[in-house]
Amino acid sequence: MQELDSINRRILAELVANARIPMTELARRVGLSKTPVAQRIRQMEEIGLIQGYRAILSPLSLGLTHVTYVEARLSDTRQKALEQFNDAVRTIHEVEECYMIAGGFDYLLKVRSRDMAHFRQIMADRISGLPHVHATTSFVAMEAVVEQSWTEI
Known part of the structure; x- marks a missing residue:
């Protein structure tokens, strides 16, 4: 560009x-x-520099005050398995962000929920059942110190 x-x-x-x-x-x-x-x-x-326009909702105003980061390790990391995981994780609307990671685990997910009980339900019903998930480790955020959208060019 x-x-x-x-x-x-x-x-x-x-x-x-x-x-x-x-x-x-x-x-x-x-x-x-x-x-x-x-x-x-x-x-x-x-040229794709501007990708779209949207309303930005406040998760806190929607009652989604609980943020948990989840490390996911897969049992299979061949391309087909990665594609299956990627397609499935995109359907979980509580997963705010998901990154494939180079390191000691395969994916890092940012999950927004109402509270710990809601997060446990999301883990049990949705995330643990994602294709090829072998193990997960969760980290609960206590406070957002920096949380922002891109505002500087």
Whole structure:
């Protein structure tokens, strides 16, 4: 990807702060007219720099105050087994993030739940039954010290 110029960086910063900003206001803030701003946005969407627009919900306001990180070790790590695990874990909406890890275990999952009882239910009913899961280790987060979305370009 080519280097972002200062105008594209300002457009992105404004969109990250408020994706619903009217085009006329966005154009005013970056010092261009609407048409060039719209063209720049469309170009950044086409190359995949801007992947979409969405409402960001507050997990805390939804009662999902309990965060647990789960290390998952698989019994089979051949490509087919990894694909089966990946497809299945994507269906568990309480899994907020999932990463394949190079190290002493295979996957790291960030799980949001209402409380410990809810987490235990998710583990018993969903995560432990994922394809090829051999063992799990859980780590309960006590406090979020840094938790943020990308806001800097």
